[in-house]
Amino acid sequence: MVHQQTYKTMHDAYLGQVKHKSDRLMNYFLVSFFITGLLLAFFYDTWLIAIGVGGLSLLAYYSTKLLLPGTGVYQYMVSVVFAIFMAQFIYQMHGLFEMHFIAFIGSAILITYQNWKLQIPLAAVVIVHHASFGYLQYIGYDKIYFTQLDYMTLQTFIIHGILATVVFFICGLWAFQLKKLNEHQIEQNFEMGRFQEEQLQKKALLKSNDELKKSNKELDSFVYSVSHDLRAPLSSMLGVVGLCEMGTLDPFMQKNVTLLKTSIKKLDGFIMDILDYSRNSRLELDRQEIHFTDLLTDISGNLKFMGAEDQRQVDIRTTIRNGVAFYSDKSRISIILNNLISNSIRYQNPEAADPFVEVSVEVSESAAEIRVRDNGIGIDRENQKKVFNMFYRVSTKSIGSGLGLYIVKETVEKLHGAIELRSEPGKGCEFSIRLPNLPLPPKN
Amino acid sequence: MEYKYNKVMVIDDNQIDLYIAEMVMATTGFTGKTICVGSAKEALAYLKPLYENPDELPDLIFLDINMPEMTGFDFLNEYQHLPENIRKKCIIVMLTTSLDEDDRKQAEGNQFVRKFLNKPLDRDKLAQLM
Numbered sequence: 001m002v003h004q005q006t007y008k009t010m011h012d013a014y015l016g017q018v019k020h021k022s023d024r025l026m027n028y029f030l031v032s033f034f035i036t037g038l039l040l041a042f043f044y045d046t047w048l049i050a051i052g053v054g055g056l057s058l059l060a061y062y063s064t065k066l067l068l069p070g071t072g073v074y075q076y077m078v079s080v081v082f083a084i085f086m087a088q089f090i091y092q093m094h095g096l097f098e099m100h101f102i103a104f105i106g107s108a109i110l111i112t113y114q115n116w117k118l119q120i121p122l123a124a125v126v127i128v129h130h131a132s133f134g135y136l137q138y139i140g141y142d143k144i145y146f147t148q149l150d151y152m153t154l155q156t157f158i159i160h161g162i163l164a165t166v167v168f169f170i171c172g173l174w175a176f177q178l179k180k181l182n183e184h185q186i187e188q189n190f191e192m193g194r195f196q197e198e199q200l201q202k203k204a205l206l207k208s209n210d211e212l213k214k215s216n217k218e219l220d221s222f223v224y225s226v227s228h229d230l231r232a233p234l235s236s237m238l239g240v241v242g243l244c245e246m247g248t249l250d251p252f253m254q255k256n257v258t259l260l261k262t263s264i265k266k267l268d269g270f271i272m273d274i275l276d277y278s279r280n281s282r283l284e285l286d287r288q289e290i291h292f293t294d295l296l297t298d299i300s301g302n303l304k305f306m307g308a309e310d311q312r313q314v315d316i317r318t319t320i321r322n323g324v325a326f327y328s329d330k331s332r333i334s335i336i337l338n339n340l341i342s343n344s345i346r347y348q349n350p351e352a353a354d355p356f357v358e359v360s361v362e363v364s365e366s367a368a369e370i371r372v373r374d375n376g377i378g379i380d381r382e383n384q385k386k387v388f389n390m391f392y393r394v395s396t397k398s399i400g401s402g403l404g405l406y407i408v409k410e411t412v413e414k415l416h417g418a419i420e421l422r423s424e425p426g427k428g429c430e431f432s433i434r435l436p437n438l439p440l441p442p443k444n
Numbered sequence: 445m446e447y448k449y450n451k452v453m454v455i456d457d458n459q460i461d462l463y464i465a466e467m468v469m470a471t472t473g474f475t476g477k478t479i480c481v482g483s484a485k486e487a488l489a490y491l492k493p494l495y496e497n498p499d500e501l502p503d504l505i506f507l508d509i510n511m512p513e514m515t516g517f518d519f520l521n522e523y524q525h526l527p528e529n530i531r532k533k534c535i536i537v538m539l540t541t542s543l544d545e546d547d548r549k550q551a552e553g554n555q556f557v558r559k560f561l562n563k564p565l566d567r568d569k570l571a572q573l574m
Contacts, residue, residue, distance in 0.1 A: 224544070228510065232458065232541045232563075239464030239564030246471055246567070272543065331545055 007190045014186055022112040023065075029109055030058055033085045039143070040092040053088045057081045072115070079118045083125030083419025089131070095137075095145040105162060107171040114173035114179035123168045135349045199280055216282045223278040227271050234268050266399065273403040276335050280411045285329045287440050290368075292320045292361045295330065299337050306345055314345045314374075315356040322363035327439045332411045337372070339404045340431055345372035346399055349426070352376075367417075375428040384421050447476045450573055453502035454480050455487045455519065456539070457511040465506060465539070465565045474570050475504070484511060485500055485521035488526075491534075495527040502534055504573070506565070509540040509547055516540070531556065537573065539563060 034057075037050035061081050065074035086102035093099050095140045103126050110118045133146040134157060241264065245257045300316040337359065344357035357374040379387060379394060386392045388409040392400040408431075417435035454465045462480040469475050479502060481487045487505070494500050495571040509516035516538060523531065537559045538551045551560045561569050 048467045228541060228543075231543075232510075235541050235563035236458060236460040236464065239461065239468070239566070243464060243467050243471075246468075280510065323518060 007187065010186055010190050011183065014182065018112075018114055018182075025109075025112060030061060030078070030081065033082075034058060037085070037088060037092065040089060044092060044094055049088060049092055053084065057084050057088075075113055075115070075118055077119050079106070079110060079121040080125055082109070083122045083129065086126065087129045090133075092363040095148045097147060097149075100160075100164075104167050107168050111171050111175045111178065113319045114175050114182065118175070119172040120169045122163065126164065127161070130157075167312040174437075178180050189401070192426060220279060220282045223275060223282075227275045230271050231268060234264055234271075238264050238268075266401075270403070271399040273407060277403060277407050277410065280332060280335065280407065280414055285414070285438070286331065287327050287438050288330055290326045290328050290330055290333060292322060292326070292368075293318075293362070295334060296320070296337065296359060296361075299334065299341060303338070303342055303345060306342060311345070312355055314348055315354060316341060317356055317358045319358070319360040320363075322361065324363060324437075325364055325439075326363045326368050326437055328368070328415055328435055328437070332415055333435070335411050336408050336433065337370075339408045340372040343400075343404060344372065344376055347375045347376045347429075349375060349428070351426075363437075363439065367437055370433040370435065371430060372433075373428065373430040378425040378428050379421070379423045380425045384423060387421065388419075447473060449473065449475045449500040449503040451477045451479065451500075452504045452506065453487065453490070454478060454506045454539075455484055455511075455516070456506070456508040457482055458508070461508070461563060461565075468565050468567065468570065472567055472570055474573075484514035484522075487515065487519065487561075488522055490503075490527060490528060491530055495530050498529050498533055501530060505534050505536045506539040507536055509542050509551070510536060517550065520556060523556060539565060 034054045038047075038053040041047045041050040058081075061074060061077050064077045068074060083103065083106065086099065086106065089102050090096070090099040103122065106122055107119060110122065111202040130146070133144055134152070136144045137146040138152070141215060238261065241257055241260050245254065245261070247258070296316075296318045300318070304313065304318070341357055341359065348355040352375045355375060357372065357376075360371045360373075362369045383394050387394060387405045390406045392406070393400070409419055412433055412435070415435050416438070417433060419434075420432045421429065422432070423429040452469060454462055456462050456465070459482070462482070466478045466480055479490065481490060484507075488504055491501065505510075507516045507519060514522075518573050520536070523536075534554075535558045536554075536556045538557055539561050540547070541563045542548075551557050559573065561572075
């Protein structure tokens with residue numbers, strides 16, 4: 001199955017990319033600020049400030065980044081550093097008013113991280129700087145450079161403050177909106193990707209399902225025609241053997257012909273078992289209403305004459321109680337009943353007075369309970385579990401292919417049912433089968 | 445000797461099955477005359493000219509299903525276009541090794557088919573047609 005990207009991994013990958021790209025840009029900006037400080041030092045010979053404050057700022061930033069790499073703390077540090085550079089440049093230019101714009105440059109640069117909160121440290125440091133330095137210059141403190149104006153009214157100061165705040169606010173807003181927009185885009189991409197993936201999977205599933213159906217069908221028709229081609233010459237043999245039987249009164253010949261007939265029938269039965277097995281495992285359920293009375297009449301009609309020459313005819317009794325309609329797969333139920341009833345005929349008890357097999361069916365809303373009980377030779381406890389195994393035959397006297405009850409079990413399972421066996425040697429067998437009622441889905 | 449059917453036709457591509465059918469019917473006194481044909485085409489060629497002479501038509505036809513060129517069902521399709529006096533006289537019985545439920549249903553649903561039997565033909569199966 002294709003690995004499906006979760007929304008979170010896509011989101012995190014995008015944020016990681018933004019962070020990585022912005023971090024690289026920050027290196028250039030910070031170095032540029034530092035170099036700018038050095039260039040400004042020429043004006044008033046402020047080398048100590050340029051190297052000292054600028055260097056400490058860079059040191060603060062890179063050590064934070066190095067010590068707390070997983071967190072976003074170093075990004076806030078950038079914000080602080082920008083504010084400090086602004087203060088440094090104002091000082092270096094002895095209060096040149098245009099140096100105040102450095103704060104706006106910093107604010108604009110921070111948008112790249114798409115995090116509005118990064119504006120806060122910058123704004124905070126700027127406010128503290130303005131308030132303290134402005135006040136200190138105002139009270140006439142020497143060596144403090146805030147503005148080149150001799151006197152700054154409170155009104156000017158407030159307008160200055162408001163405008164700066166508006167710039168920080170707008171830059172924060174853009175960062176916020178950029179992030180929202182990108183998240184929305186990621187979400188859409190994710191939904192689109194998921195949709196496409198689902199479509200692809202659905203398509204692949206449908207295709208492989210079709211292929212499977214086709215190959216099952218092909219295999220079924222292959223098994224069917226092979227079994228037909230195998231059975232056709234067998235039935236010719238049986239016919240010719242029948243002619244021999246009619247044409248001789250010699251007991252030796254008659255005995256041999258009977259043996260030949262038994263062998264041919266056994267082989268034929270084996271082929272039919274394989275056909276049943278193949279059809280059960282390959283064909284889909286073909287649900288239809290089951291009329292047990294008709295079905296059992298058909299089956300017992302076909303099996304009536306089946307026993308060996310020296311066996312007695314087995315009385316097939318049926319009791320059916322069906323108040324409600326029962327739906328299942330007719331040919332599969334037929335396989336089950338055919339196998340069980342023919343077993344009862346094959347393994348009849350020569351000592352029993354009247355060999356019989358009793359089939360009772362009770363249909364309810366939810367299921368059909370089918371019981372097939374006989375007074376045959378029975379199966380001892382040890383073998384009861386194994387009789388459902390493939391190719392397992394109870395004794396050397398067993399006549400069949402060893403597939404019959406295995407097919408019965410497989411078929412019952414295919415119909416989502418369950419089968420149980422109770423038996424006492426010498427008394428007989430009882431198979432109880434429970435098949436769920438599988439009504440047709442309502443047609444639209 | 446009194447026969448149940450005067451004349452019986454067997455249509456089958458398998459020579460051995462034709463022989464079996466002929467012998468079984470001969471030894472059981474089922475019919476006086478058996479016509480064996482190896483294909484459905486041959487059967488139609490035999491039947492068609494007899495519409496003016498219905499007494500010569502078979503009373504019963506055993507028809508195989510799986511045959512090359514023209515299957516038993518193809519034969520039945522052609523058969524329904526034959527003149528009515530032919531269709532009236534002949535009873536058709538399917539005789540096949542097919543176990544296919546669909547084959548059985550299709551055959552039993554056909555108006556001309558009286559019975560569906562599995563090969564080989566023997567005394568007991570003939571008794572069902574008596």
